[in-house]
Amino acid sequence: MPTIVFEPDFLDRVAALRMEGARRGTRAGSGALGAPRAAAGFDLAGHRPYGPGDDPRALDWAALARWDTPVVRRYRDVEPRVLTVIVDGSASMGFGEPSKGVLARRLAGALGSIALASGIDLRLAGEEAGSRDPRHWLAKLEKLGPAGAPHPRRFLDEGLGGGSREWIVLSDLYEASEWRRFLETVRRAGQPALVVAISSKEDREPPPAGSEVIDAETGETRAFEDADGEEFRSKRAEFLAAWRAFASRSGCEWLEAHAEESWESAALDALVLRRIAR
Amino acid sequence: MTGGFDEPLWFLLAAAGGLILWLARWRRAARVPRPSLAFFPSSRERPRSARRAPPPSAWLAAGAAVIGAAALAGPRASGGDAVWLVFDRSAAMAWRDASGVSRFERASGLAAAWLGRERPGEVVWAFVPGRMGRGTWGEAREAILAATPLREAADWEGCFAALPPSARGAVYTATSGRSPAGFETWRFGAIAENVGILGAAAGPPARLSVVNAGHGARRVRAGFAGAWRELEVPPRGAASVECPESWEGTVVGVESADGLPDASPLDDAAPVPCAGVRLEFDPDCPAALRRALEAWGAARGEPRARSPRLETGPLGGALAAGASRIEYATTSALRDHGQELRLRRAPGVEAPDPSGAGSLRGIPVDVDRAWWIDAARADRALAGTLGSRARIGFDAGANAIARDPSFPVLVASLAEEVLAQSQAPPLALSLVLDPGVARDDVEPASEPRERGRSDRSLAGALSAAALVLACGAASFAARGR
Numbered sequence: 001m002p003t004i005v006f007e008p009d010f011l012d013r014v015a016a017l018r019m020e021g022a023r024r025g026t027r028a029g030s031g032a033l034g035a036p037r038a039a040a041g042f043d044l045a046g047h048r049p050y051g052p053g054d055d056p057r058a059l060d061w062a063a064l065a066r067w068d069t070p071v072v073r074r075y076r077d078v079e080p081r082v083l084t085v086i087v088d089g090s091a092s093m094g095f096g097e098p099s100k101g102v103l104a105r106r107l108a109g110a111l112g113s114i115a116l117a118s119g120i121d122l123r124l125a126g127e128e129a130g131s132r133d134p135r136h137w138l139a140k141l142e143k144l145g146p147a148g149a150p151h152p153r154r155f156l157d158e159g160l161g162g163g164s165r166e167w168i169v170l171s172d173l174y175e176a177s178e179w180r181r182f183l184e185t186v187r188r189a190g191q192p193a194l195v196v197a198i199s200s201k202e203d204r205e206p207p208p209a210g211s212e213v214i215d216a217e218t219g220e221t222r223a224f225e226d227a228d229g230e231e232f233r234s235k236r237a238e239f240l241a242a243w244r245a246f247a248s249r250s251g252c253e254w255l256e257a258h259a260e261e262s263w264e265s266a267a268l269d270a271l272v273l274r275r276i277a278r
Numbered sequence: 279m280t281g282g283f284d285e286p287l288w289f290l291l292a293a294a295g296g297l298i299l300w301l302a303r304w305r306r307a308a309r310v311p312r313p314s315l316a317f318f319p320s321s322r323e324r325p326r327s328a329r330r331a332p333p334p335s336a337w338l339a340a341g342a343a344v345i346g347a348a349a350l351a352g353p354r355a356s357g358g359d360a361v362w363l364v365f366d367r368s369a370a371m372a373w374r375d376a377s378g379v380s381r382f383e384r385a386s387g388l389a390a391a392w393l394g395r396e397r398p399g400e401v402v403w404a405f406v407p408g409r410m411g412r413g414t415w416g417e418a419r420e421a422i423l424a425a426t427p428l429r430e431a432a433d434w435e436g437c438f439a440a441l442p443p444s445a446r447g448a449v450y451t452a453t454s455g456r457s458p459a460g461f462e463t464w465r466f467g468a469i470a471e472n473v474g475i476l477g478a479a480a481g482p483p484a485r486l487s488v489v490n491a492g493h494g495a496r497r498v499r500a501g502f503a504g505a506w507r508e509l510e511v512p513p514r515g516a517a518s519v520e521c522p523e524s525w526e527g528t529v530v531g532v533e534s535a536d537g538l539p540d541a542s543p544l545d546d547a548a549p550v551p552c553a554g555v556r557l558e559f560d561p562d563c564p565a566a567l568r569r570a571l572e573a574w575g576a577a578r579g580e581p582r583a584r585s586p587r588l589e590t591g592p593l594g595g596a597l598a599a600g601a602s603r604i605e606y607a608t609t610s611a612l613r614d615h616g617q618e619l620r621l622r623r624a625p626g627v628e629a630p631d632p633s634g635a636g637s638l639r640g641i642p643v644d645v646d647r648a649w650w651i652d653a654a655r656a657d658r659a660l661a662g663t664l665g666s667r668a669r670i671g672f673d674a675g676a677n678a679i680a681r682d683p684s685f686p687v688l689v690a691s692l693a694e695e696v697l698a699q700s701q702a703p704p705l706a707l708s709l710v711l712d713p714g715v716a717r718d719d720v721e722p723a724s725e726p727r728e729r730g731r732s733d734r735s736l737a738g739a740l741s742a743a744a745l746v747l748a749c750g751a752a753s754f755a756a757r758g759r
Contacts, residue, residue: 092313100313174314200313207310215315222318224310235317 003098005105006138014113014134017264019052021114021271047071048119074119083115086125087144088171091217096200096259103198104170105141106263111168111270112137167193172203173243180246187250194270195252197243200259206232294343294745301336301748336751342744360400362449363389363418363466364437367405371427371452385452386422388466392450393419402445406437 007013047063050070058072085108093101112122113134123129124140131137167186173179173195186193207213209226224232240256247254253273257266312318371382393401393415401418404410407428411421441449452466497510507519 095311095313172313174316202312203314206317207312208308211308211310213315213318214309214311216311216313218315220315221309222315222320224318228319231319232317239316 003102005102005142006109010106010109010138011113011134013264014110014267015052015117017110017267017271018114018117021268022052022055024268024272046074048074051117082121082123082129083112083166083168084123084125085112085168086170087141088169088173089144090172090175092172092174093198094216095202098259100172100198100200100203100259103257103259103261103263103266104196105144107170107196107257107267107270108168109138109141110263110267112141114271165189165191167191169193169195170198171196172199173197176239176243183246183250183252187252193252194255194273195243195247196255196257196266196270197240198257198259204236204258290343290742290745294340294748297745297748298337298340298344301340336748339744339748339751343742343748360402360412361398362441362445363401363403363422363452364441364449365389365403365405365408365422365425365452366434367408367425367427380427382425382427382452385466386425389450389452390419390423392466393422404437404441406434 047060048071050059050072054072060071060073063069063071087101087104087108089101089104093099093104096103108124115122116132116134116137121129122132122137124144127140130140169179169183171179179195183193183195206229207224209224209229211224213222213224214220215222244254246252255266255270255273257269365382365385367382371380371385397415399415400412401415402410402412403418403421405425408425411418413421438449449463450466451463497508509519
């Protein structure tokens with residue numbers, strides 16, 4: 001029986017998550033994950049309805065008095081035009097219980113819904129920007145399936161586009177060189193990126209000694225002995241260290257998430273991370 | 279067939295089974311899917327701790343060892359451990375040799391002794407004619423010793439045709455005849471043929487015909503006033519030779535053409551006084567009857583007045599006609615009573631209520647000239663006269679009487695008696711039923727145990743070799759690479 005990616009109360013939990021983020025001091029108006037920064041003197045882009053998690057200071061009291069509806073001001077200078085979410089759907093994302101792919105889609109659903117609530121344009125990698133209804137966003141992710149991810153090379157071929165873009169990458173990052181090339185390009189374009197490295201138990205723990213390991217994507221096999229456990233851990237540590245170093249060097253925001261953990265916890269970490277990064 | 283677990287070769291079977299179990303539990307490297315091989319050493323494709331899978335030849339050899347060990351333990355007639363014992367319980371098996379022991383007693387005694395010695399796990403016993411049974415060796419022994427021959431012919435071929443294919447490998451038989459081809463049989467008791475020989479003359483020109491109801495070919499010498507003629511009589515067939523119009527002769531020297539001894543004294547010698555025989559029969563009568571009559575010398579053609587006539591009765595019906603007496607005869611009664619069997623008038627005998635169906639339709643019986651046979655189970659033939667003709671009716675279809683070895687004898691006896699009491703011309707036909715040869719022609723029982731041992735020796739050697747091969751292959755595989 002396939003795992004249900006988005007429970008019926010998913011959006012309610014996202015709203016609660018956004019409030020919890022605000023309570024923890026995440027800057028609600030920062031970047032794609034929150035409301036526009038309430039900075040007086042910037043160009044006013046317009047209003048949007050006040051939502052849970054919005055900074056009360058951003059409330060336009062005059063508009064409230066006039067329309068009897070709480071709205072917040074939107075400023076042109078800090079608002080990224082487009083948030084693009086990349087969900088890796090390669091076969092390796094099928095590991096874990098729930099799978100890494102499920103966590104990736106849940107995180108994309110949560111962070112994208114928060115972005116939409118903040119008045120940010122949202123786009124799934126490889127597609128045009130769609131409806132601003134978070135339910136349509138979730139439906140799109142639901143349909144994405146476990147193996148629907150475009151290869152990062154495709155975005156390079158498509159071109160990153162100009163203007164204010166921001167990226168969220170949800171992947172296990174095994175195609176490291178491709179991802180790094182992509183992220184380097186993003187960095188050179190001056191576009192911020194959040195990289196969420198998702199791992200499962202199969203990624204983190206060595207298999208039983210004496211087993212024959214099969215690559216889920218290529219079918220290649222390798223032997224694994226008891227003595228290889230140390231090498232496994234060492235190589236994995238090197239893998240993560242290299243990624244962390246790359247993220248630090250390239251200015252990417254870096255987050256590690258476990259497929260078995262709560263998506264809300266990972267999403268909250270992402271919100272907090274945004275505050276730290278900014 | 280082995281007698282139980284005391285058979286050492288069972289240990290070979292156990293060893294082969296153990297090997298197969300071991301091969302089946304062969305520890306293979308667990309195949310574990312992983313998202314990536316990036317963290318795994320790239321030097322080895324096979325875990326050092328995983329042994330190489332046993333080659334298919336190990337499985338084949340182990341299987342051969344099991345099959346061989348199972349087969350060499352003896353014949354397996356029905357898939358499992360059942361031993362098939364098939365007994366000829368026809369009337370011929372009641373014949374007793376000079377020592378007074380019947381064929382059946384001899385065979386059943388040998389079989390019972392063998393069962394007591396070998397004690398197979400399960401036995402299927404079949405009596406032909408009769409029923410089959412299945413049970414332990416003790417139950418089989420009891421059933422076999424309690425059985426007696428029936429007054430019927432045995433459909434031996436039919437019985438074997440009905441046996442399951444698994445029984446073809448080995449069946450123990452007790453029969454007075456040959457076992458059908460295609461079955462490997464070990465035998466309890468005799469291989470002895472029933473040979474129904476009937477000397478008769480018909481003419482002109484007169485002919486002597488000999489009917490062979492047995493399974494093997496026969497050579498017959500017939501003497502005609504000092505001149506001897508030889509006839510080769512095929513199995514289930516007849517041969518005839520031209521003879522003087524009127525003569526007194528003797529059929530002697532019945533020899534087996536293929537080495538099988540003759541078991542029946544009925545046929546070993548038959549003085550044949552011939553004074554011309556003419557029998558007419560219905561062209562539509564059963565083929566077996568027609569063949570017998572033809573071999574007997576019966577002539578085709580228009581019936582002559584006052585000549586005897588043989589007619590077949592309806593299938594399975596009561597051989598009765600009208601509300602009067604009936605006359606029956608039986609081949610089994612004939613066997614029992616031999617030459618004492620005689621037709622006699624049956625005044626005042628009440629006939630059963632004719633049912634109509636199956637009666638001698640269209641052939642009314644002259645009740646004043648009806649005869650019956652004083653026999654215990656006289657249920658097969660009807661003899662009498664109608665008008666100027668003597669009539670003998672048979673329930674040929676129901677009891678396959680025409681295929682009975684002694685059928686010609688029965689016909690002759692009936693005809694003789696009927697004609698003797700009628701105004702019909704004398705039927706120059708007679709048989710002497712005295713035992714011509716008093717010899718023990720029961721072949722010693724074969725020793726299936728001996729034959730089985732011989733087979734087992736070879737099969738055991740092959741199985742052991744297969745087992746060694748399997749072990750070697752598994753050992754080689756266990757070393758891995």
